[in-house]
Amino acid sequence: MARPVYAHVSLVGVVVMLVLAGLGTLTYFPRLPSFMGLTWQGKLRCGGVGRPAIFWEMPVTPEQDPENAFPRERDLEIAVSRESDLRKALTREHYPRSSGYDPAWIVDVPMGPHPLWCVESLMEVMTLEPGMRILDLGCGAAVSSIFLAREYGVEVWAADLWTDPTDNWERIRTWDVADRVHAIRAEARELPFARGFFDAVVSIGAYHYFGTEARYLAYLLEFLKPHGSVGFVTTGLDHDPGPTLPPYLAERWTPDFFTWQSPDWWRNHWQRTGLVDIDRADMVPGGWDDWLQWLRACDLVDRGYAPDANMLEADQGELLGLVRMLAHRR
Numbered sequence: 001m002a003r004p005v006y007a008h009v010s011l012v013g014v015v016v017m018l019v020l021a022g023l024g025t026l027t028y029f030p031r032l033p034s035f036m037g038l039t040w041q042g043k044l045r046c047g048g049v050g051r052p053a054i055f056w057e058m059p060v061t062p063e064q065d066p067e068n069a070f071p072r073e074r075d076l077e078i079a080v081s082r083e084s085d086l087r088k089a090l091t092r093e094h095y096p097r098s099s100g101y102d103p104a105w106i107v108d109v110p111m112g113p114h115p116l117w118c119v120e121s122l123m124e125v126m127t128l129e130p131g132m133r134i135l136d137l138g139c140g141a142a143v144s145s146i147f148l149a150r151e152y153g154v155e156v157w158a159a160d161l162w163t164d165p166t167d168n169w170e171r172i173r174t175w176d177v178a179d180r181v182h183a184i185r186a187e188a189r190e191l192p193f194a195r196g197f198f199d200a201v202v203s204i205g206a207y208h209y210f211g212t213e214a215r216y217l218a219y220l221l222e223f224l225k226p227h228g229s230v231g232f233v234t235t236g237l238d239h240d241p242g243p244t245l246p247p248y249l250a251e252r253w254t255p256d257f258f259t260w261q262s263p264d265w266w267r268n269h270w271q272r273t274g275l276v277d278i279d280r281a282d283m284v285p286g287g288w289d290d291w292l293q294w295l296r297a298c299d300l301v302d303r304g305y306a307p308d309a310n311m312l313e314a315d316q317g318e319l320l321g322l323v324r325m326l327a328h329r330r
């Protein structure tokens with residue numbers, strides 16, 4: 001008859017196992033729940049090389065040590081509800097691809113209007129084929145560049161003047177598109193690329209900073225293949241208001257605003273060069289609303305900009321909105 005095999009478990013072994021399990025638990029749950037109005041916190045620390053020791057810190061209140069104290073439940077509730085408000089504010093049926101992205105990431109570095117909504121509204125009229133070489137001109141935080149690479153399978157040169165390409169490179173790497181998005185600092189008027197290199201130029205919220213100069217389009221087209229396209233969406237006016245501006249615009253009218261033009265203005269500006277055929281010159285449908293909604297969403301995480309939001313409120317979509325232009329090189 002087979003004899004049962006008994007494991008020999010020594011008392012020392014049990015004690016060692018219990019100690020290890022305890023340490024593991026404390027390491028894994030270094031913070032304890034709040035008790036009697038205090039937020040308790042414990043941290044394991046090994047002190048002194050070659051002389052390991054464990055310290056159990058005294059409990060702290062958030063007031064005593066705001067940086068290390070575990071947030072109160074109320075703070076957590078607020079954070080969760082803010083995140084859900086943010087997601088709600090930035091989800092639009094009309095822009096399904098954008099809705100798949102973390103809203104906290106999108107609002108992290110707000111610059112112009114919602115960059116992903118702007119790309120989606122441009123892509124309603126522009127076609128990019130996978131593998132194309134795209135210049136994202138004035139890409140800011142490269143949010144649009146990452147989106148273009150991921151959603152449309154293109155290779156993107158994310159060029160910007162003010163944003164540090166190292167910061168953009170970090171963002172690009174976290175999205176796993178490092179092989180398809182190239183961060184570069186570039187002045188739009190001195191582009192460091194080979195002539196005829198790009199299949200298309202895309203520009204979001206930026207083209208008006210440099211593109212109103214009469215010779216600029218001719219210069220930019222040099223970097224495009226024949227029949228390559230240029231498309232942008234940027235802030236602008238539905239129509240020319242004439243020399244007298246409504247007060248809510250007049251009070252904000254500084255040189256950066258002088259370049260806010262209408263689709264008709266851009267159409268003439270491009271058409272008279274004789275270098276392109278215009279495929280689209282219009283206002284993004286619902287662009288005024290998109291822009292205001294974006295600012296309200298940014299406001300939820302204290303990144304709004306009240307002067308712009310107030311200006312849009314005052315305008316009620318009469319003049320302000322997003323201009324959309326698309327043309328291809330002859």
Ligand SMILES: C[S@@+](CC[C@H](N)C(=O)[O-])C[C@H]1O[C@@H](n2cnc3c(N)ncnc32)[C@H](O)[C@@H]1O
Nearest residue numbers: 111112115138139140161162187188205206209
């Ligand atoms: C309002 S931000 C928009 C950024 C980004 N495309 C977005 O939608 O979030 C305008 C961008 O235009 C860029 N820009 C302005 N003038 C430029 C120039 N001359 N050359 C290159 N980029 C320029 C700035 O660096 C800035 O990032």
